[in-house]
Amino acid sequence: xxxxxxxxxxxxxxxxxxxxxxxxxxxxxxxxxxxxxxxxxxxxxxxxxxxxxxxxxxxxxxxxxxxxxxxxxxxxxxxxxxxxxxxxxxxxxxxxxxxxxxxxxxxxxxxxxxxxxxxxxxxxxxxxxxxxxxxxxxxxxxxxxxxxxxxxxxxxxxxxxxxxxxxxxxxxxxxxxxxxxxxxxxxxxxxxxxxxxxxxxxxxxxxxxxxxxxxxxxxxxxxxxxxxxxxxxxxxxxxxxxxxxxxxxxxxxxxxxxxxxxxxxxxxxxxxxxxxxxxxxxxxxxxxxxxxxxxxxxxxxxxxxxxxxxxxxxxxxxxxxxxxxxxxxxxxxxxxxxxxxxxxxxxxxxxxxxxxxxxxxxxxxxxxxxxxxxxxxxxxxxxxxxxxxxxxxxxxxxxxxxxxxx
Numbered sequence: 001x002x003x004x005x006x007x008x009x010x011x012x013x014x015x016x017x018x019x020x021x022x023x024x025x026x027x028x029x030x031x032x033x034x035x036x037x038x039x040x041x042x043x044x045x046x047x048x049x050x051x052x053x054x055x056x057x058x059x060x061x062x063x064x065x066x067x068x069x070x071x072x073x074x075x076x077x078x079x080x081x082x083x084x085x086x087x088x089x090x091x092x093x094x095x096x097x098x099x100x101x102x103x104x105x106x107x108x109x110x111x112x113x114x115x116x117x118x119x120x121x122x123x124x125x126x127x128x129x130x131x132x133x134x135x136x137x138x139x140x141x142x143x144x145x146x147x148x149x150x151x152x153x154x155x156x157x158x159x160x161x162x163x164x165x166x167x168x169x170x171x172x173x174x175x176x177x178x179x180x181x182x183x184x185x186x187x188x189x190x191x192x193x194x195x196x197x198x199x200x201x202x203x204x205x206x207x208x209x210x211x212x213x214x215x216x217x218x219x220x221x222x223x224x225x226x227x228x229x230x231x232x233x234x235x236x237x238x239x240x241x242x243x244x245x246x247x248x249x250x251x252x253x254x255x256x257x258x259x260x261x262x263x264x265x266x267x268x269x270x271x272x273x274x275x276x277x278x279x280x281x282x283x284x285x286x287x288x289x290x291x292x293x294x295x296x297x298x299x300x301x302x303x304x305x306x307x308x309x310x311x312x313x314x315x316x317x318x319x320x321x322x323x324x325x326x327x328x329x330x331x332x333x334x335x336x337x338x339x340x341x342x343x344x345x346x347x348x349x350x351x352x353x354x355x356x357x358x359x360x361x362x363x364x365x366x367x368x369x370x371x372x373x374x375x376x377x378x379x380x381x382x383x384x385x386x387x388x389x390x391x392x393x394x395x396x397x398x399x400x401x402x403x404x405x406x
Contacts, residue, residue, distance in 0.1 A: 007108025
């Protein structure tokens with residue numbers, strides 16, 4: 001029986017599917033409009049290939065709904081990152097035009113060749129955390145935008161404006177004291193009052209979203225919030241964006257996924273480790289906020305680490321317990337060493353369940369590609385000590401020769 005891989009290139013209005021065999025030759029293609037019957041039409045079309053697997057590009061993004069419908073229909077679905085399909089198109093021999101059928105074909109080939117496939121599962125409680133954490137993040141961005149606009153308007157009403165972060169109560173007091181006499185000033189005051197109402201409404205919605213996040217995190221049964229500096233917002237972001245932690249073979253793979261594994265940028269005898277800009281930036285930001293919270297409290301492990309590094313002569317950036325050096329994951333080590341209930345082997349992940357008392361290490365923190373080797377070199381375990389530049393001495397000026405009188 002022929003094993004068939006069906007690549008799907010999803011879009012907002014339509015989806016294109018291309019089926020290939022083990023020899024990577026196309027067996028058929030179909031384009032369906034995005035509608036309530038989209039999954040049913042695709043399954044009916046693929047009925048001739050019982051041993052089939054669906055490869056949906058971006059099953060966590062634009063293709064999320066279609067992938068979930070296929071899973072609900074009992075189909076086996078794989079999630080293919082868009083960059084994998086683009087690499088197939090880049091390395092393909094001959095001319096290949098950029099269109100939906102070719103994109104779906106590239107997705108199918110990428111899924112067929114991949115040795116580390118990521119199956120799509122039905123949405124669980126992680127999706128709930130992801131929904132409400134995204135809502136909270138969007139509300140925070142909207143509030144920052146309104147606050148910036150309110151700052152700009154108040155600068156035109158009050159000399160110097162508001163020097164610090166503005167609050168609704170502070171803006172109310174300023175507007176009560178502001179009595180412009182001209183029409184332009186009155187218009188600016190009315191605009192500031194409207195922006196103030198917007199800020200108050202956003203504050204209310206942000207408080208409501210925090211309550212929903214707290215309820216959702218408690219329902220998840222995680223102990224991640226027991227870590228100092230980790231609240232419902234941070235926990236929901238980490239757990240929601242990570243999903244199934246069993247897909248990470250080790251804690252170092254998870255550190256590479258969230259961007260907390262340092263990368264080496266060395267040349268010759270110069271060995272340097274730098275902060276990684278790769279990985280999931282939302283999880284990375286959540287871990288960073290937990291580290292900053294620890295620094296602000298003297299009794300936390302992060303503050304002890306921060307003070308110790310400052311005493312060694314490190315700068316503030318180098319002392320912050322975010323992974324810029326191999327040992328900087330230690331204050332936040334519990335955040336990446338939890339494992340889900342029922343897993344028999346220690347799995348790196350933020351599920352928050354007790355267990356797995358192994359230490360985190362930066363060695364081997366970058367996954368190895370079976371075809372091309374390790375993505376980046378392993379970081380050095382030592383940093384080159386800083387050298388004090390030698391003071392430059394100015395040359396002694398030579399005296400000018402006396403001018404002879406004529």
